[in-house]
Each structure stands twice: as C-alpha cells, then as structure tokens.
Amino acid sequence: MQKLFWIDEINRLYLLQIKQDQVSLFGDGHIHKTYLVDMGYEKLILQQFNQQVFKYPERISNNHKILLDQINQEALPFILPLPIPNQQGELFSLVDGQYFRLSPFVAGKCVNEVTSPHQAYLAAKAFAEFILSGIHIQSTSFQESIPGFHDLELRYQQLKQALHDTKREVVGELKILVDFYLQQKKLVEEYVSWKHRLPLRMTHSDTKINNLIYANDFSKVNAVIDLDTIMAGYVYYDFGDLVRTVVCTEGESSQNWGNIKADKAKYDALLQGFLEVGEGIFTEEEMQSLPFGGQMMTCIMGFRFLADYLDGNVYYSIHYEEQNFHRAKNQMVLLKALQDM
Template identity: 25%
Template sequence: MVYDNMNEKPNDQLISAYIQENVREIKRISTGHINQSFFIKGDNTYIIQALNKKLFLEHQDSLISNYLCYRSACEKYNTDNSDDYEFPVWLKDNEDRYFHCDINGNIWRMYRYIPSDDAEYKNVDIYEIGRGLWKLHFILKSCAGIKSIRTVSHLHDLSYYYKEYLYQNEKTVKRISDIDKVIKNNIDKYIKIKVPDGSIIHGDAKMSNMIIREGRVAGFIDLDTIMAGSLYDDIADCVRSCCMDNEGNMINHSFDSFIKGYEDASGSGFTQDSMNLIINNIEKNRFMLGLRYYIDYLSGRDYFSEEYPGQTLNKATKLLLS
C-alpha cells in the first residue's frame, strides 16, 4: 500500500468499514478547500473524505437529506430524459451509515470515483459549461426539500464576511494598507447589490466541480454546499472559474459563449437588466472571494489550503488590487 506524505490519512480499519477489497494505493487529493479527500484504489476506485467538522459536525443529517433529495432528482431526470447524468453514489459502512466516525473523532464518507475525460479542463467548450450549469439548475428545481436546509449559513453573504474582516482588523498587525483601502472604498457599493434568491443552487459551481464527458458537462461533484440561494451566485462562481484569466480579468469571448450556452439550454434569453445584474454580481463575488482570502491571511485560520507559503495573501492581492 502506498501513502503520500500526510499527517491525517484513512487507515485499513476505516476503509474496511466501507469496502472489502485489496487496497493498493491511497493518495491525497490536493484540490478542494472544505473537506480532506483521498483516492482509494482497490478492485475499484473510490473517494473517501474527512468532513470539515467546523462546518458540518452539526449538519450530518442535513447533508444526508440534501444528498438523497439530489440523487432522487438526478435519477428522475435520467429516467424522464433517457440520460445518464452523473452524481456521486455514497456508500454505507458496515453499520448501515453514510458517515463513519473513527477512533480520533474524524467523520468520514466514501463514494465511488467518477472519472472526467478532461481532468485539467484544457479542452472544454465554454458554451457547454453554460449549458451544463443550466441543466444542473433544471434538475435542482425539483429538490424542494432542500429549501429549508442551509449547511453553510454564511456562503455568499458579504455582510457576514465584512463583519469577520472588521473583527480581524481590530486585533491584527498584519494588515496591508492598500487592500484595506480597497475594501473601505468598495464595501458599501457591493453590499447594496442584491440578487433574487429562493432557488436551489450548487453553492460552489466552479468548473473543477464538474464531470466532463466528450466535451460536455455530465454531472457535478462536491454537493455539500447545495442550498437555497441565488442562481446569480452560481453563475458568478462558474464564470470566475472558466471565463477569467490568471489576473482575474474577464475573457469577453468566453463569457459570451457561456451566456449563450446557458440561454440556449434554457430556451430563453437574459434581459438587459438581468445581464447587468450578472456582471455586477460577478464583480461582487470576486471582491467577496478576495476578502475571504484576506480574512484567512489575517486570522491564520487556514480555511483555504495553500500549495506554498503566502499563497492566500497572493490570491487576495490579485483579486482585490488587480
């Protein structure tokens, strides 16, 4: 059995609670900010995740309820449309539970790995990304049971993050004056931007959470953030991941392709007011993400994992100052 260099890793006792296979390799997945994830290679391939207890310890029942609702909606969509839309299939442990608590108090979940044709998303048609996001939103319309459940209460809540920033701002000496100035000069403008809510959304609809098959979006993963919210926030998250360059500047032809894909899939176009709100909300969400990275830097909480020291501050600087 091969392990990569990790402090926390799933052991044989944990894995055997879910599967009875000859496990040949366990490898940590470096991407993802919320849960700690690993590839498990045995007779088949799986993903096993240690849940972020700060976010989800008190919401395990809600996560299960949301998952079952989403799985049911996907199954119905596939039946009604003769489609094979992909979704994670959670496994139950040897005590018939989706979540397994190990001897150290860590909470784990395992599901079958769903391969993607283009893991690095280098050859994806942005038009198809727009179509794929609309399909997800169409499926989520039938998940009415999720409306009352919000597992991450502050996601997309700029007022919440600004309060967190003010709290950190009072107690730290690590402040960056140029960033503080940008926040001060823009916070009121962005807080005033309001988007229609009440829809069911993914909550983190970035391209890396998509399953790509033959150039099209065949499904989504990382579903713990599914909640009642605004379609405009999902659109903003998606656009930021597929229509912006490394400096955070919009690539106009990619944005146009994304919007056309979403409109064509839905069968209707956005009004000019809707387009203005989409663009304003993209700017707001970019500002909010930069603020979150900056808060992480100020607090030292490490909510966002770093591939190298200082990456969190670098991301905050790029998003807020460029």
C-alpha cells in the same frame, strides 16, 4: 500506503470484499481524503470526510437524500455521483470516530483550467442544468452545509472586524487594498437588493471548473461532482463563481498583475450556456442578475482572503506569509477588469 484499518468495517457496512491492494489515493482535492477502489469488475470512490471544514455532516446527508429522492437522474445529461447508502440506509458510515462514504466512480477528465470558450460553454450549461434539475424542490428543504458561505454582507462585516482587530500595520500597499475593498459597499448594497427580489433555488455553490468531469475528448460533461455545498442560493452564485475561476487569465495566486485580465470570449461562452438553459424558466430578474454574480463572487473572495491575512492567516493554507495578501490583490485586479468589461 500504510495499512487501512477501516477496510473490514467498510466491507461489512456495504457488503463488499475490498482488499487492501485494491485501494489507492486518488485526485488532488484539498478537503477530503479520497481513495479509488478498483475491484476489477467495478470502481468506486471512497472518501474519508473532513469534519474540520464541514462541521455539519448531517446537513450534507439531508441535502443528498433530497437529491436521491427528488431528482430524476436518468433525465440529466450527466451523472450526479451521490453517496451509496450503506446497509442501514445511511449515506455516511462512522468508523472509529471517522466519517466515510462510498460513491460511484465516473471516468473522464478533471481540469483546473479551461482552455477554450467551448469548454466554458459546456461547464455553464452543466451547472445551469443542475440548478434546473432541482427547480421543483422547495429551497427551504436544504440545510446550510456552511452557514453564511456566500453572504456578501456577512463577509464585509467580517472584513471590517478583522481590520479592527488586526495586529498588522495597515499602511502602504496594504492600506490601498483595504481601502479598495471597503469601497465595495455599493456591491454589498446591490447584493442586499437582489436578495429581496430573487427566488432561492437549489444551487451547487462551488462551481470551480474542477468540480466537473469532462469526457476525454471534451465533447460533453460526464458528471457534476463535489456536491457537499449544495444548498439554497441564487442562480448568480453558480454563474459568478464560474466567472471568477474561468474568465480570469491568471490563477488566483498569480502575482503577474499586468496579465490578470477578464477573457471576454470565455465570459460570453459562460453567459450563453446559462441563458440557453434558463430561457423561459429562470425569471427575467435572475437573468439580469448574472453579470452581478461575477463581480460579487470575486469580491467575496477578496474580502475573505484579505480578512484572513489581517487575522494572521488562520483559515486558508499558505506557502508564504504574504500569500493571502497577494490573493486579495489578485481578486482586486480581476474585479476591476470585470467592472470595466
């Protein structure tokens, strides 16, 4: 690994004595550059922050400070590895124009796929318990780290704008796909209806399965991680993204159309986990909104993949020209399966 120019300044800011050979690249995240710092007596995670994706680091810092100040982490059944303040009390450290942050290392397993309903159940319980831990916090305290992130109405309008502006010829299979997503206006209307009826909560907002660290024997969840998207949202956001990424029998880039189905056993396990934690605390309507969440989060990703394809693949990384088209088709097949379940 090339010489890390920022080590001396990080040591000064955090009163550490990190050596070059104690730092190695860590994990397979696509957003931030992540390093494991192994000093022998202690392990830490050091991240070089990606401002291209998260353009408002001060908002993330605000949200993390709220968690540090207002959540009783000792009462949680898992760890929240929030950033460690530097000597100035700041959660981000600016070094030569780049933002860095330091956080605790948590041992265990990160997985990209759930292999059993039990793992799904543990994931749902953990994310629901996370929401519960902040239920006393005024949701308006949180700032939007990514504006409009889960706004289905906005994403629908962006799809229509992309369709209007596209240089692609919308015929054949592409027209079928476009027509399917434009016909999801009923889901958009249901989204608007829920917005007027549900309370805003602190939500994780990116509940992919690899944003958990399991114990090595999968007996429990050791940590809820990737806390940059924490903001005010609806309970069904976090349930829905779990459904989208856990229940589908194929990955979101799969072209095995006939194999893309909704795994009912994993879906039921997710629902059980959320309902057990939320019973008597989440409102009756919040509980009723959960099934909508799976459909809504699948639909919103379909909107986004298709809009990006129509725009010329400017946002999502692709390995071949049609990949966003195939991702949108994949989400269409999953959405149909969820609607038929």
